[in-house]
Amino acid sequence: MPLSPFPPDGLAQPSAPHPALPLSAYREAIGLDEPFRPAAAPAPADRLDDHVRTVLQLLGGTPGVSRLGPRAHSLLDPGAADATTVRQLLRTLLTVRPPGPLPGAAAELIDAVLGAERRLRPSVAVRQLPSIAEEFPRNPYRAARHTALWRGDITTLAADAIVNAANSALLGCFRPLHPCIDNAIHSAAGPRLRDDCATVMALQGTSEPTGTAKITRGHHLPARYVLHTVGPITDGRPRPGDAAALAASYRACLDLAAEVGTIRTLAFCAVSTGVFGYPKDEAAQVALRTVAGWLAAHPGRFDRIVFTVFTADDETAYRRALGKAA
Known part of the structure; x- marks a missing residue:
């Protein structure tokens, strides 16, 4: 079945289980390891x-x-x-x-x-952000020294890679001025990002499953790479298995980023908590727990993981979750 370039309402659609395309099958096709060279200098x-x-x-x-x-x-x-x-x-x-x-x-x-x-648009250096251990000295979170909590626009973060909450067509949001992270990232990166995603999806031949990830260059973003993951759609009412699916999205991004040797810093958005409707407090707990578990299993692989939030409610959710973390 051909991929539709216009997913309804920018949301991921259910897809039948199938193997996701490995990085080795598309890495060269999108020039992942080639530095992005714009065709023209910035306009005065x-x-x-x-x-x-x-x-x-x-x-x-x-x-x-x-x-x-x-x-x-x-x-x-x-x-x-x-x-x-x-x-x-x-x-x-x-x-x-x-x-x-x-x-x-x-x-x-x-x-x-x-x-x-x-x-x-000023960029923000990830390595200069205070760690959770520095910002919350008595916090019990076990990955506090290697993670940061930052509120702001993820498209301004100068990280090695940032995470995009994508839909299952993986081509970006086609709704004009829609306030989703997918739209914001594609707008800042430019149309080559959609072209790269289209190349990847043509090679895969079917929609992207929930809980997996793909990687492209970041083009005009301060981040060199973008990881695209499809989280679960809950409409505010998580079902059995949704927490596992959300955790799988975080692990898939970490696993995939670890395949690219130059990625040492990685910034997550709050996957699935926007138009996909996952409750913010519950999603924050899943994110913190999953990242801590992955870092414990792969010590030293990343220098800094950033949990990026955009609204006051998002930040409050993470602060509450950190209070319960261990």
Whole structure:
């Protein structure tokens, strides 16, 4: 059955059990070990808006435009909207655009835009974050010296790898401006990330099972790599086996990252707790327990694992879970 590039509502869909594609089967196909080299230097700040408008002109005839409605065509006029609206339109268009080659000079211009935006967005060095042991000196968590809890935007973390909570099509979220981590990561990384995911999924030939992971380069992200994992969908009501499935997602990411020798620091998002609905407190306990168990079984493999949270509720959930951890 062919993969649909437009998963409904950005959610993972149930998939029949099947073997997941090993890293060795796609590593070379996506150039995983090659440094990302953008096709153009970052645009000067005073030329950024011009670059965005030119890209929109070049993308005006692509299939994604028709999905945005008639107003999109009027905004493609370089003088039709302010800079913020035009940049939002480009992000929207890239969100709904299927994988595949970009027309003309669009790839170079998009690299220039994303490179400039990365320069304007401060990055956070993972190795400078305080460990849980340093931040919570009396906390009993057994992996406290090798882990950190950080609240912020994971797309700004300068880690060796970050984790994306993906859907089972593994192509990113196709809903314009949808506030999911999948959308945020693909938007910051750029369209090559979707192309890499499409290559991996074409080789696998079927949807990604829950509890497994794939890895790609991070492209325009500060992180060199992105690990994509599909966690369980609970709609707030975990079923028997969901905790095991969530733990499997965390272990799959750690196992896969360990296959890439240059990955020493890894930042997790709160897998499954967004649109997938896993209760935050329970998910935090699973994450802390699973990571601690993996690190105990593989001492010295990673220098720092970061539990990244975005909202105050997420952070509170982890603080509560740390109070119960051992």
